[in-house]
Amino acid sequence: MKLNSIGLPSQEAEVLATELNVLLANFQVYYQNLRGLHWNIRGKRFFDLHLKFEELYNDSQLKIDLIAERVLTLDGIPFHTFEDYIKHNQLEIGKNIHNDEKAIELIVSSLSKLLLIERDILKKSGEIDDEGTNSMMGDFITEQEKTIWMLKAWQQE
Template identity: 90%
Template sequence: MKLNSIGLPSAEAEVLAAELNVLLANFQIYYQNLRGLHWNIRGKRFFDLHLKFEELYNDSQLKIDLIAERILTLDGVPLHTFEDYINSNQLEVGKNIHNDEKAIELIVSSLSKLLSIERVILKKSGEIEDEGTNSMMGDFIVEQEKMIWMLKAWQQE
């Protein structure tokens, strides 16, 4: 079995890098959705949500960089064009969303989809004992599950 530069099976690491590229593309769409929500939100909750959406897109930007760097660590090449992102996207694209409830619904559905992609990656990284990817996915999953819980609590007012 051929190993890559960090001691993981090359063929499996290549598959994992491809899965991470799907996650990267979807995170880019999620990030852009959050920017749009931040810019376009209106109503009595504007100030609170405007700040929350900024917090979320800043966090997403950091995660995007972590994902791309992990792909490189696995000897892959991160996707980096809008065409690639759109072709790999599995999220709803939010356009001209001004309503607070619709904005939160988009975020919850996006996070749920990101979680499903991350769980596939977590399973595959566990199978080849890729602790770096495993740890990153575990951290993402914990944070996003908590955010979904908080957003769902907000929806129940």
Template identity: 75%
Template sequence: MKTNILGLPVKESELIINELNVLLSNFQVYYQNLRGIHWNIRGKRFFDLHVKFEELYNDSQLKIDMIAERVLTLGGTPLHTFEDYIKNNQLLVGKNISNDEKAVHLIVTSLSHLLKIERQILSKSDEINDEGTNSMMSDFISEQEKTIWMMQAWLEETL
């Protein structure tokens, strides 16, 4: 079995690189959704949500960079065009969302789908003992699960 400089099997690493690029594309769409709801949010919860959405898009921007750097570390090339992002996107695109509940629902739905992609990557990276990818996916998953829980708690409060 041929291995890369990290000691990971080349063929399996290429599959993980492809999955990471799908995750990268979806995170870029998630980021743009967050920017849009940050800019367009209206209503009595504006001040709280405006700040929260900024916190989330700043966090997603850091994760985007981490994903791209992991692709590079594994020997791949991170996707970096809008054409690639749209081609690989699996998330709903939130356009002109100004309602607080619709915005939070979009976040929950997006994070839920990102978790599915991350768990697929985690499963594949675990099979080849790719601890770098495992660690990153585990961190993302635990943070996003907590964010979903908090967003759902907020939604229950507003009903």
């Protein structure tokens, strides 16, 4: 079995880099959705949601960088074009959303889909003892599950 420069099986690490690129593409769409929500939200909850959406897009921007750097660590090349992002996107595109309820629904739906992708990556990275990817996915999953819980609590008023 051929190992890469960080001691992981080369072929399996290549598969993981591909899966991480799919996650990267979806995070880029999630990020842009959040920017649109931040810019376009209206109504009595504007001030709270405007700030929350900014917090979420800043967090997603950090995660995007971490994912791209992990792809590079696994000897892959991170996606960096809108063409790749759209081709591999699995999230709903949020266009012209002004309503608070619809905005939160889009975020919950997006995070739920990101969690599915991340859990699949976590399973595959666990199979080859890729602790770097495991740790990153575990951190992402923990944070996103909590965010979903909080947003769902907000929806219940």
